[in-house]
Amino acid sequence: MVPRSSERTPGFEGVRRILLVDCDMFFVQVARLEDPQGAGKHPLLLVGGRSARGVITSASYAAREYGVRSGMPTMRARALCPDATVVPVPREACVERSRAVRDLLRELSPVVQAASIDEFYLDMTGTERMLKGEGLTATADRIRRVVRERTEIAVSLGGGTQRVVAKVATRAAKPDGVHVVPPGEEAAFMARLRLKDLPGIGPAFLAQLERKGLRTVAETAAVEREWLTRWFGPSRGPWLWERVRGIDPSEVDARERRKSISSERTFFEDVGDDEELERRLLGLCCSVGGQLRAKELRARTVTVKIRDHDFRTRQAGSTQSKGIETDRALFAVASSLLGELRHRRRTGARLLGVGVSNLVRQSATQTELFAGSATTGGADVPRGRTVVETERERTIARAVDQVRQRFGRQALRPARVLEPEER
DNA sequence: TCTGGGGTCCTAGGACCC
């Protein structure tokens, strides 16, 4: 690659130009925008579950001063910060706002990847000429301002030649700021961190690292690759060696392909009754089925997850040779799986969930006839759990979806479903 | 005051095929 002109894009010629756009305390921001007279007026604002078993999804910066963190049980957060106001997650508004930010970013960058509801990676590589040599820091700041103006959402941006560097830089940028790490300074930038601040290192890995006497990135960077591999395996060893140097070969991938859809609910009180669990299961299947059909997908694998009263989490899954999409078929498989899980251990459950994966496009049905017969390996589905779904059933399910879309979710539903809010 | 809900990715063993 021929360096175009170094004074126009200082330092960034011939390397990737990656930005991470991160919405500042996204759920809090959205809650305030949606309810300016209520949530908007409380500096100490917590967003999350308000039940005895709920946790905090997001806390305002003022509330964080009191030690409140996301993922913390609401009860504990209330104890730490008694004057805080707790509001529920404005889920639909968050999805809408997230979409608005993403759509705008697509106008501003050639490659956009949504990493979560409030994080978006941009690959600005190759935009130098189009942007008339605007430096990456200036680009990041411009994007920050445009997003704020056009979507009302305050964002911070981190930038660098690698995704992991952009990610860590975002923290230095918050709130409502920009931080770009120049090419060549990745390792020095990372060396200031503790290992717990590296994305991908959680409590389990951290404990393993500490057992080897490693606490900081700088300490780890001094260890040879061979030793890291010997200690942490052929996958995580080399991975760690790269990360502590700010090396991250992963690319910003704009192709969004949903891999799974799931719905789960923690009950207000443990449920031990099988019939009650079945009713809950049906409700979850309807939720997942609706999302599946809305995305014009079918699922080959159905998974049921149960969390017992003692927090032991178990799951069972089953794969069909063909994708299914109707609530009835999903429930038939899920019900059988729940039966197995309950057979193995019949005790009070605090959570029940249904997930689908191995997703195939509805439109892929034609080829599926042939692909299905060529299925190899352990594709044999346990006999009792194979479900047949007719084209007629699918047509009806989609028609029901349309009625619900027009007249509301309550318009048509199976008699046995009990919505959580009706308890 | 016990631990939400939505995801992704990895591992490891067994089945099965060539």
Next chain:
DNA sequence: TCTGGGGTCCTAGGACCC
């Protein structure tokens, strides 16, 4: 009669992220 080997798929569980 002592056990190959590579590849893929399925399943369960776990780690991690926001």
